[in-house]
Amino acid sequence: MKLFFLFFTFFIASASFSQESLTQLKLKDAKGNVVQIGEVIQSQKPVIISFWATWCAPCIQELEAIHEVYEDWQKETKVTLYAVCIDDARSQFKAMSIYKSKGWKYEVLYDANQDLKRALNVANVPNLVVYFNGKEIYKHSGYSPGSEDVLYKKIKEAIK
Numbered sequence: 622m623k624l625f626f627l628f629f630t631f632f633i634a635s636a637s638f639s640q641e642s643l644t645q646l647k648l649k650d651a652k653g654n655v656v657q658i659g660e661v662i663q664s665q666k667p668v669i670i671s672f673w674a675t676w677c678a679p680c681i682q683e684l685e686a687i688h689e690v691y692e693d694w695q696k697e698t699k700v701t702l703y704a705v706c707i708d709d710a711r712s713q714f715k716a717m718s719i720y721k722s723k724g725w726k727y728e729v730l731y732d733a734n735q736d737l738k739r740a741l742n743v744a745n746v747p748n749l750v751v752y753f754n755g756k757e758i759y760k761h762s763g764y765s766p767g768s769e770d771v772l773y774k775k776i777k778e779a780i781k
Contacts, residue, residue, distance in 0.1 A: 643740045648705070648730040651717060656703075656730055658737060662752040666699040667776045671727075671749040672738060674707050675715045680747040681723075683764040688725050690769065698776050702727045707746060709733050753779045 644659030661668055671687075673680035684704055687694075694700050704727040706716040713731055720729050732738055741750055744762070749772070751759040759775040761768065 643737075646737055646740060648732055648737060650731075651720065651729045656728075661703065663755045664701070664752070665754060666701060667758075667779060668752045669700060669702040669749055669772070669776075670705055670737075670741070670752070671702055672705050672707055672732075672743050672746045674746050675712055675719055676708075677746050679764040681719065682766075683747045683749075683768065684725060684727070685723065686764075686766065686769045687772070688723065688727075690773070691726060694773060694776070698780055700776055703730050704728070705730045705732050705737060707732050707735055707738055751776060751779070 643662070646658040647655050648658065650656050661670075669687075671680075671684060673684060687702065691702065704720070704725065706713070706729060708716055708731075710731075710733040713733070716729070716731070720727075730737075743750075747764045748762045749760070750757060751772070753776075758779045759772065761772065
């Protein structure tokens, strides 16, 4: 019984710590501006946080697939996508090069220390999390063609 109580207390403490630390997290965007993650996820509009890396082909495929329909999604649902690059600081130039060459209209954030990745318990990329009104409504790991359709369906269900 004591072991159960100890485990339960540790679980609750770590869960509350991760939520608290999430609201305090700050990342930089492509222009060097600081973005407060707590404010991002509290949006009254759907927010997609998509973790990617320059070396991850499925990540780029997923972001490309969403890019094809992103403007339509924005018009219909007002969704915003934050493409969070988990590469180290030395690779930020490469990430920006990919971002510009693809013509993505997303907000790009850099998580070089992987603080946000850890706070959201993201094990691998590609990985995306959707928030609406401060609540996580969908989380998905990996990419296969058509995953973006499921993502869009989840967003539409949430805003109804």
